[in-house]
Amino acid sequence: MTSDRSIVIDSLGVGLATGAYGVSFGAISTASGLSVLQTCLISLLVFTGASQFAFVGIVASGGNPLTGALTAALLGSRNLFYGVSMAPKLELGPGARLASAHFVIDESTAMGVTRENRRQARLGFYWTGISIFVLWNLTTFIGALAGDAIGDPRTYGLDAAVGAAFLGLLWPRLASWTGRLVALTGAAVALGLVPVTSAGLPIIIGGGTAVLLGMLWRPRSRS
Amino acid sequence: MTALWGGIVVMIVTCFALKYAGLSVPQSILQHALTVRAVELIPAGLLGALIAVQVFADGSSVQVDARLLALGVAAVLLTLRVPFLPMVVIAAAVAALVRQL
Numbered sequence: 242m243t244s245d246r247s248i249v250i251d252s253l254g255v256g257l258a259t260g261a262y263g264v265s266f267g268a269i270s271t272a273s274g275l276s277v278l279q280t281c282l283i284s285l286l287v288f289t290g291a292s293q294f295a296f297v298g299i300v301a302s303g304g305n306p307l308t309g310a311l312t313a314a315l316l317g318s319r320n321l322f323y324g325v326s327m328a329p330k331l332e333l334g335p336g337a338r339l340a341s342a343h344f345v346i347d348e349s350t351a352m353g354v355t356r357e358n359r360r361q362a363r364l365g366f367y368w369t370g371i372s373i374f375v376l377w378n379l380t381t382f383i384g385a386l387a388g389d390a391i392g393d394p395r396t397y398g399l400d401a402a403v404g405a406a407f408l409g410l411l412w413p414r415l416a417s418w419t420g421r422l423v424a425l426t427g428a429a430v431a432l433g434l435v436p437v438t439s440a441g442l443p444i445i446i447g448g449g450t451a452v453l454l455g456m457l458w459r460p461r462s463r464s
Numbered sequence: 465m466t467a468l469w470g471g472i473v474v475m476i477v478t479c480f481a482l483k484y485a486g487l488s489v490p491q492s493i494l495q496h497a498l499t500v501r502a503v504e505l506i507p508a509g510l511l512g513a514l515i516a517v518q519v520f521a522d523g524s525s526v527q528v529d530a531r532l533l534a535l536g537v538a539a540v541l542l543t544l545r546v547p548f549l550p551m552v553v554i555a556a557a558v559a560a561l562v563r564q565l
Contacts, residue, residue, distance in 0.1 A: 258548075259548075261549055262548050264549070279468070282476075283472060283476075286480070287475055287476050287479045288479075289479055292475065296471070296472075300468065302523075305471070306468045306471020307467070307471050307474060309471050309475070310474040310475040310478065312510060312514075313478070313479060314478035314479060316507060317478065317479040317482050318503055320479070320482050320483045321482045321486040321494070321503070322486060322494065322503050324482075324483055324484070324485065324487040324489075325486050325489070325491060327486075328487045328491075329491070338487045339484065341487065342483040342487050343480065395563065396560060397557075398534060398556035398557060398558065398563070399556055400531060400559075401519075401533075401535070401555060401558075401560075402534070402553075402555060403518045404518040404531055404538070404555075405535060405537075405538035405552045405556065406552050407515045407518060408515055408539060409552065410511055411508065411512065414508040420508045423505050423508040423509045424508045424509065424515075426509065427508070427509040427510060427511070427513035429516070431512075431513035431516045432517070432520055432521075432526065435517060435525075436524050436525065440523075440524075443513065443516075444510065444513040445510075445513075447509070447513030447516070447517075448506065448509040448510035448514075450509075451509030451512060451513070452502055452505045455505040455508070456501055456502060456505065
């Protein structure tokens with residue numbers, strides 16, 4: 242059985258690696274036209290990476306902020322299911338649930354959900370979630386100041402950094418054929434809609450169409 | 465309140481509500497096979513769409529420029545298992561360099 246010590250160390254390692262890329266969020270966000278205050282509040286109170294990147298990406302391309310928020314919420318819907326899998330492991334009372342919900346993200350779930358007992362599940366979940374939270378907000382602030390200082394984001398390729406960041410987030414999901422098909426459909430539909438709809442909508446319609454097709458399409462071997 | 469602040473507030477509230485609901489809602493309600501499958505697919509579909517728009521769109525026109533090259537570089541780096549942050553920085557730097565030429 243894994244020792245408590247090694248769970249804490251592994252969790253801090255994941256926290257360090259993940260928390261550091263708050264700097265790219267901070268820089269991209271302020272370079273997209275959000276203020277340092279808005280950028281830091283988003284990291285502090287939204288605290289779920291892909292949703293944050295999506296929101297500033299849509300705002301930067303001239304999309305309606307509400308469309309951005311809707312896309313962020315759709316991406317954040319996976320946290321709902323992380324919560325469902327973590328709840329029986331953590332066994333929290335009502336107050337503790339309210340205080341812990343904010344830390345339900347990809348990494349904290351990954352580090353908590355596989356543990357054999359409640360104590361170790363909590364160790365993995367909280368050490369990962371809280372270390373990412375602290376570092377993510379610190380690095381967001383640093384990145385936000387940097388992004389604010391450099392002027393035109395295109396000079397430093399920051400507009401291109403957003404696409405690379407999204408690809409990094411998508412990458413693990415390209416391991417399966419279903420993931421590849423769905424991602425490609427989303428991309429194709431969105432691209433086709435860019436000339437004919439307002440900014441932000443191609444993402445929601447493209448993503449939605451891709452999910453519908455993905456649900457209809459089942460690989461023959463296993464589904 | 466500006467539209468931007470409005471969007472931020474809506475995002476804050478919905479994203480927290482989703483996290484909290486997951487910890488609080490009884491298991492049985494959310495375990496429907498169709499819901500589970502839809503939620504599995506949402507990130508792939510949305511991220512695919514986000515990448516396409518981010519890389520090719522310029523307002524309402526479609527353009528091929530340094531952003532596509534940066535995406536290609538990112539894909540190569542990810543294949544080589546380069547971690548997230550260096551991958552993003554190198555991809556951005558390539559786009560910046562190409563624009564200087």
